[in-house]
Amino acid sequence: MTMWSQSKNDMKYSFLDKSLYEIKDKVVSGERLGFEDGIALYKSNDIVGVGHLADYVRRKLHGKKAFYVYNQHLNFTNICLNRCLFCAFSRDAGEKDAFALSIDDVRSRLMERINEPVRELHVVGGLNSSLSFDYYIELLNTIKEVRPDSTIKAFTAVEIDYIAGIGGLSIEETIAELKKAGLEMIPGGGAEVMSDRVRKKLFPKKIDSNRWLEIMEASHSAGLTSNATMLYGHIETLNERVDHLIKLRELQDKTGGFTAFIPLAFHSKNTKLSHIPSTTAFDDLKNIALARLMLDNFSHIKAYWVMIGERLAQVALSFGADDLDGTIIEEKITHMAGAKSAKGLSRAQMEHLISSAGFTPVERDSFYRLSDK
Ligand code: V47
Ligand code: SF4
Numbered sequence: 001m002t003m004w005s006q007s008k009n010d011m012k013y014s015f016l017d018k019s020l021y022e023i024k025d026k027v028v029s030g031e032r033l034g035f036e037d038g039i040a041l042y043k044s045n046d047i048v049g050v051g052h053l054a055d056y057v058r059r060k061l062h063g064k065k066a067f068y069v070y071n072q073h074l075n076f077t078n079i080c081l082n083r084c085l086f087c088a089f090s091r092d093a094g095e096k097d098a099f100a101l102s103i104d105d106v107r108s109r110l111m112e113r114i115n116e117p118v119r120e121l122h123v124v125g126g127l128n129s130s131l132s133f134d135y136y137i138e139l140l141n142t143i144k145e146v147r148p149d150s151t152i153k154a155f156t157a158v159e160i161d162y163i164a165g166i167g168g169l170s171i172e173e174t175i176a177e178l179k180k181a182g183l184e185m186i187p188g189g190g191a192e193v194m195s196d197r198v199r200k201k202l203f204p205k206k207i208d209s210n211r212w213l214e215i216m217e218a219s220h221s222a223g224l225t226s227n228a229t230m231l232y233g234h235i236e237t238l239n240e241r242v243d244h245l246i247k248l249r250e251l252q253d254k255t256g257g258f259t260a261f262i263p264l265a266f267h268s269k270n271t272k273l274s275h276i277p278s279t280t281a282f283d284d285l286k287n288i289a290l291a292r293l294m295l296d297n298f299s300h301i302k303a304y305w306v307m308i309g310e311r312l313a314q315v316a317l318s319f320g321a322d323d324l325d326g327t328i329i330e331e332k333i334t335h336m337a338g339a340k341s342a343k344g345l346s347r348a349q350m351e352h353l354i355s356s357a358g359f360t361p362v363e364r365d366s367f368y369r370l371s372d373k
């Protein structure tokens with residue numbers, strides 16, 4: 001049984017794609033969708049019909065509310081041992097625009113915005129062999145010292161695996177140490193597409209999907225919530241996408257520790273895959289809607305405006321998304337790969353995007369508690 005469930009007559013709608021009627025009955029009665037339903041939804045050209053199903057679920061869960069957070073991104077290093085083929089952000093040590101922030105640099109970055117009501121710090125970086133285990137601890141301590149009232153959402157499962165390696169600790173011990181230093185939530189990156197085939201071709205050095213899931217499970221057991229992502233629009237197949245969503249759903253059944261899912265649209269500029277064209281609006285909306293329909297045990301689906309643009313993110317609110325992520329201030333990872341969206345949004349811009357799409361803006365913290373602004 002899903003988080004919602006109603007009578008079969010709850011939705012009157014004429015679908016152009018007749019195969020969607022069967023899925024509609026399942027959605028309305030709260031029956032879990034299977035692998036074949038996922039494939040049928042991805043293959044359907046009835047984008048409005050697919051969106052209507054997702055919007056039905058979205059409205060059952062959140063009504064007209066659309067969430068966002070006042071957050072700041074902090075990328076502490078772009079030096080990375082993995083050098084995934086889809087990444088325009090990473091550099092080898094010694095390259096001219098390679099960087100690693102000292103703890104003092106981190107402090108100054110935070111101080112630059114100290115008068116802004118930042119409620120969440122999103123902190124991620126590459127796997128940089130010149131940073132020690134103590135650096136990560138000091139990084140968290142410093143952020144907590146400068147911003148005691150903000151939540152630290154930091155280090156993807158890929159980084160946690162790496163930090164455990166340099167510290168010579170188990171994953172459980174590493175998470176306990178990071179938590180003690182101020183870590184409160186894990187971002188959803190690094191999952192990419194959970195397929196060995198894609199991993200071999202695009203990110204052979206990165207941890208595999210079993211390890212990613214294992215680290216997420218350990219984080220949830222330690223009482224940390226996390227997000228989950230899927231990078232789409234490169235060489236993945238529809239089967240691999242649906243399989244990815246089902247793997248996340250299975251772990252969520254076990255732990256309940258995921259907060260939001262964020263589909264990430266691949267941007268190819270300045271990467272080794274620059275021949276791959278941008279994702280289309282059609283596919284971006286499909287991924288939002290599919291996530292809402294397949295991930296029946298996830299509370300929130302984010303339309304990450306940085307990747308799909310502010311304008312499409314607004315439309316995504318009617319295709320299953322209930323969250324626009326955050327104000328961000330300065331985004332690097334996607335902009336280095338050619339994103340045309342703004343680098344940050346003000347609270348007023350965010351609220352305008354939401355209210356002009358017919359929704360009620362709700363400023364939240366990392367745990368979806370409401371703002372006291
Ligand atoms: O793990 C890297 C992806 C991720 C590219 O948890 C790219 O709240 C598109 O995970 N084109 C990092 N995507 C971003 C991320 C995230 C963002 C916002 C919120 C949250 C959250 C998490 O970005 C990486 C990778 O999957 N990525 N390069 C690229 N060229
Ligand atoms: Fe490194 Fe992450 Fe970029 Fe891969 S996506 S090269 S792990 S920074």
